Amino acid sequence: MKAMVYRGPYRVRVEEKPRPRLEHPNDAIVRVTLAAICGSDLHLYHGLMPDTRVGHTFGHEFIGVVDEVGSSVQNLQVGDRVMVPFNIFCGSCFFCARGLYSNCHNVNPNATAVGGIYGYSHTTGGYDGGQAEFVRVPFADVGPTKIPDWMSDEDAVLLTDATPTGYFGAQLGDIVEGDVVIVFGAGPVGLVAAKSAWLMGAGRVIVVDHMDFRLEKARTWAQAETYNFTEYDDIVVHMKAITDNLGADVAIDAVGAEADGNFLQHVTSAKLKLQGGSPVALNWAIDSVRKGANISVIGAYGPLFSAVKFGDAMNKGLTLRMNQCPVKRQWPRLFEHVRNGYLRPSELVTHRVPLDDIAEGYHVMSAKLDGCIKPLVVPSAA
Amino acid sequence: MPLTAAYTSQKPPLAEPVERLRDRIPGWGVDLDPADRPSFPRESLDLRPEGANWDLPEQQPHSGYRERSIEHADLTPVFGTAQPLKGVSGAVRRLAYDRYSEGRAAHWLLLMAGDRIDVVGSTLRSFASTRPDNLIAETGIKAEFTHGGARSRLGHGRADLHHQWLDPLIVAGPWVLAGFGAVTAARRVARLRRAG
Numbered sequence: 001m002k003a004m005v006y007r008g009p010y011r012v013r014v015e016e017k018p019r020p021r022l023e024h025p026n027d028a029i030v031r032v033t034l035a036a037i038c039g040s041d042l043h044l045y046h047g048l049m050p051d052t053r054v055g056h057t058f059g060h061e062f063i064g065v066v067d068e069v070g071s072s073v074q075n076l077q078v079g080d081r082v083m084v085p086f087n088i089f090c091g092s093c094f095f096c097a098r099g100l101y102s103n104c105h106n107v108n109p110n111a112t113a114v115g116g117i118y119g120y121s122h123t124t125g126g127y128d129g130g131q132a133e134f135v136r137v138p139f140a141d142v143g144p145t146k147i148p149d150w151m152s153d154e155d156a157v158l159l160t161d162a163t164p165t166g167y168f169g170a171q172l173g174d175i176v177e178g179d180v181v182i183v184f185g186a187g188p189v190g191l192v193a194a195k196s197a198w199l200m201g202a203g204r205v206i207v208v209d210h211m212d213f214r215l216e217k218a219r220t221w222a223q224a225e226t227y228n229f230t231e232y233d234d235i236v237v238h239m240k241a242i243t244d245n246l247g248a249d250v251a252i253d254a255v256g257a258e259a260d261g262n263f264l265q266h267v268t269s270a271k272l273k274l275q276g277g278s279p280v281a282l283n284w285a286i287d288s289v290r291k292g293a294n295i296s297v298i299g300a301y302g303p304l305f306s307a308v309k310f311g312d313a314m315n316k317g318l319t320l321r322m323n324q325c326p327v328k329r330q331w332p333r334l335f336e337h338v339r340n341g342y343l344r345p346s347e348l349v350t351h352r353v354p355l356d357d358i359a360e361g362y363h364v365m366s367a368k369l370d371g372c373i374k375p376l377v378v379p380s381a382a
Numbered sequence: 383m384p385l386t387a388a389y390t391s392q393k394p395p396l397a398e399p400v401e402r403l404r405d406r407i408p409g410w411g412v413d414l415d416p417a418d419r420p421s422f423p424r425e426s427l428d429l430r431p432e433g434a435n436w437d438l439p440e441q442q443p444h445s446g447y448r449e450r451s452i453e454h455a456d457l458t459p460v461f462g463t464a465q466p467l468k469g470v471s472g473a474v475r476r477l478a479y480d481r482y483s484e485g486r487a488a489h490w491l492l493l494m495a496g497d498r499i500d501v502v503g504s505t506l507r508s509f510a511s512t513r514p515d516n517l518i519a520e521t522g523i524k525a526e527f528t529h530g531g532a533r534s535r536l537g538h539g540r541a542d543l544h545h546q547w548l549d550p551l552i553v554a555g556p557w558v559l560a561g562f563g564a565v566t567a568a569r570r571v572a573r574l575r576r577a578g
Contacts, residue, residue, distance in 0.1 A: 099424070107461070108461070109450035109458045111451050122475075142431050168421055244388055267548065304487065330421070341408060360528065362522050
């Protein structure tokens, strides 16, 4: 089969690989019909995530058709059209039993600090991902769901990570009616977080980024007030100035490891890999909120230490909440929101890249060429 | 100078009344009640997903060594088999897993070192294979000509402009240094041979 393959930082290509096989009685093999490149794939692409092995296939956002099922699979049949959460989870461990599906203890021998994720290095379990013609899906009775007939493929694939993660980020903010919410980052996750903040009753939603075309999307798609941080001498002072000099009630870091805006932070993390991530957005969040506020972190960081301003967070009495999103918990409510038109994930798609052109797709997403917000990957066998 | 509202006990008024927000934004407030939010409460014992008809999943068959964090009691019931450890990079990664916990910087720094060794080794090996790495095409640089690379350089249209001057140093630097080291080592060996 054809699959995207990592060859080194900033280098990927398509290769012929053996078709994945059933390795556990509850595995399924899914023929991928649509996948996506996520902003967090760029951390792998840029060589920031430890134990990213040459030959690894990325891709944790994908949908497809069940091609083969293991002997114990009961809920899926060959031919079912399924969407697969980016989390691999067993459904029965201490954490899954309590709803923390993204923190499953039974699927990742390589680390206890993170659960299992498709195509996200061996630090998250060593599973090849869905930017390929076929993918192995463990715990097929637990993770995947049949795609409702009314749902489009593009909505479905955006519901495997970007949409639930953004929505989850707004939940972590514990928003109450009338709250002022700042979202740092206007990528797909940040845009959904901004839109979701309104659904939770925010009184004002502010989005901060440095790319004008993304801020334009935040205004039109998420009805947010926007600021380009490169146009301000000190974005924290500006955030304070526009929030009555008290600060916002909630801030959401939807940027993560490769945040720009501070030369030293960006270079020591994104370029030199000396930090787990560049916490510029997180530090701005900490400094832009009012005392006693909530900070939500859904931007992905690597496992190494990062230079976070915990002193300010402590002295301000902030509550910091964070996690990888437990996708399947979000689905029933998000299906309603998509059906009612409150969330329209497919409107975030800007590019559709054939799997054969995966190298160009990654470059476009990495450099944000051509107004790129969300690129999809179309496997040749789809 | 008069004190601003920031120094009183009042919460600043909303810029826009709730009624206007409800009219302007489809779905405003539909998840106002925390009970409608799917991740509230964070943990609950009635959230076990359907389909998990086991207390402990069956163990995925395996033989031989499979690296694992020393913070794990055992190999997990299910695990990935995408790229098993091999060669020098595999030895470095194995040391990281076997010796250091996730709490130690050495664990992650060794894994990063393993990654770099893997890239250099795999790239060099590829040149002796039927599918050598194409160091230019694999960067996707072609997209600069097909997806508005030049146009995106104007204004705030792309992400990689601010620090681009560093990229040649960071990307080419290790290769130049490795090449310099190899040439120096070869010269030294040749000199020793001549002297011997």
